[in-house]
Amino acid sequence: MLQLGDVRLESRLLIGSAQYPSPQLMQEAIRASGAQVVTVSLRRQSPASGGGNDFWSLLSSLQLQVLPNTAGCHSVKEAVTTAQMARELFNTRWIKLEVIGDDYNLQPDPFRLLEATRELIAQGFEVFPYCTDDLVLCERLVEAGCRILMPWGAPIGTGKGLLNPYALRTLRERLPRITLVVDAGIGLPSHACRAFELGFDAVLLNTAVAQASDPVAMARAMKHACIAGRLAYEAGAMPERDLARPSTPTLGTPFWQT
């Protein structure tokens, strides 16, 4: 079971709702993933989109935990205001806090992220900070009151996987009681599986499923990868060795003479 704030969930896969070929495929893929948490955003109301009603009614029918984000925010004020609006609109104190510092790789701004986190926690939010894998930043976020951290595996939408497994493993070792989620950069089921093998509690992904040739099939693959990775972590992996060692017993080897 995944402990996410005050909620316990069966699925360790958190999924995004963007970039699917159609709303129906979004619905089918999310259902196939088995995810119980879905991320959403807030954008300017557009009459052409029916005020967001169609999207929202489709998503609501899945009856999942909603995790609103502050995607696109660059300042503390923008992020805090967006979070406040999300709390009213989605009736949740959860917020995936994104404060972007660089438009080239969409890297989080660690300084503004920490400032916004402090402000939002003071206002009663459960902050899910989208952060880099920097240990000291993560420790500061925990000191600010975060129970969940969401370091990137790679920049958003790149599908490059876990670029710095050492840093992620270090986070797991140094922050054993914090819920750790790899957010962003997952491109393949093997990437998701690897995150769990490192001891992460969950992964959040979107593009890998939404932009697959068959999003529903990829959603299913991700679901199984997450289950496999977590089981492997709980099972305890064998120690890696540099030298080969036969797995078949050498005692009784035929055709052998002294």
Add this chain to the structure above:
Amino acid sequence: MAAATATTGPAITVWLNGEPRQLAAPCALSEALAQWQPAGGGFAVALNEAFVPRGDYAAALLRDGDRVEVLQPMQGG
């Protein structure tokens, strides 16, 4: 909060989601929203980059040059 009283006065321009909108006179946010008719089913509002809770729409007075953001649920990652 007490409801803001719509005042008579010169026409004003406010910015709704980045687009200029004329109002006949300074008025409460609730009146402007009734005029603009945001689609139902859920929206949240910020005035000059500050969140306005739904219960405060009637008390928030719009002035010339104010920036109103009306946001809706949208796909997100």
